[in-house]
Amino acid sequence: MISPTEYIQLKAFARQDGLILGLVWVAAFACFIGSMSDASLQLGFVVGLLSTPFVVFYMLRHYRDKVLTGTISYKRAFAFIALTMVYASLILAAATFAYFYFVDKGDFFGTLMENIKMPEVQQTFSDAGLNPSEIEQQLSMASQSRPIDFAFSVFFEGIVFAMIHAAIIALLGAKRVKTENKQ
Numbered sequence: 228m229i230s231p232t233e234y235i236q237l238k239a240f241a242r243q244d245g246l247i248l249g250l251v252w253v254a255a256f257a258c259f260i261g262s263m264s265d266a267s268l269q270l271g272f273v274v275g276l277l278s279t280p281f282v283v284f285y286m287l288r289h290y291r292d293k294v295l296t297g298t299i300s301y302k303r304a305f306a307f308i309a310l311t312m313v314y315a316s317l318i319l320a321a322a323t324f325a326y327f328y329f330v331d332k333g334d335f336f337g338t339l340m341e342n343i344k345m346p347e348v349q350q351t352f353s354d355a356g357l358n359p360s361e362i363e364q365q366l367s368m369a370s371q372s373r374p375i376d377f378a379f380s381v382f383f384e385g386i387v388f389a390m391i392h393a394a395i396i397a398l399l400g401a402k403r404v405k406t407e408n409k410q
Contacts, residue, residue: 237306305393
């Protein structure tokens with residue numbers, strides 16, 4: 228069990244690291260949006276997405292080794308990672324809301340609809356056993372959502388991913404001091 232002071236410290240470091248991770252995710256989101264007009268930005272999106280577990284593990288190691296002098300329990304590691312990713316999810320949700328409310332004006336879904344109507348894309352969907360007209364219908368329904376709906380969706384998905392990542396990465400990052408058996 229950790230003391231109230233240690234819990235405050237944990238939250239403070241998780242907020243700082245959550246800000247950094249959130250900025251990585253916002254950059255990846257910007258690359259995803261930008262890839263609608265410039266395909267070379269897809270690489271930035273993929274790198275941002277795939278770097279998440281490595282960035283989080285690095286942050287956990289830094290917190291463990293520099294702040295906690297090399298030891299951290301699984302529970303504390305789990306809490307640190309979960310809080311870090313939840314804070315990052317809040318930042319990404321805010322950026323998502325801002326994008327769809329102030330910037331997008333329907334461009335995102337308009338571009339997706341244009342892409343779905345391309346013959347080669349429709350053929351790909353048909354080859355995969357999907358009905359292109361059903362996908363257009365679902366996309367049309369999704370385009371009617373409010374910006375806050377997208378923000379909540381991003382936030383709640385972030386929480387789910389945070390718990391999954393925290394469970395796995397905390398296993399890898401937890402480290403206890405070995406005690407010698409005294410006889």
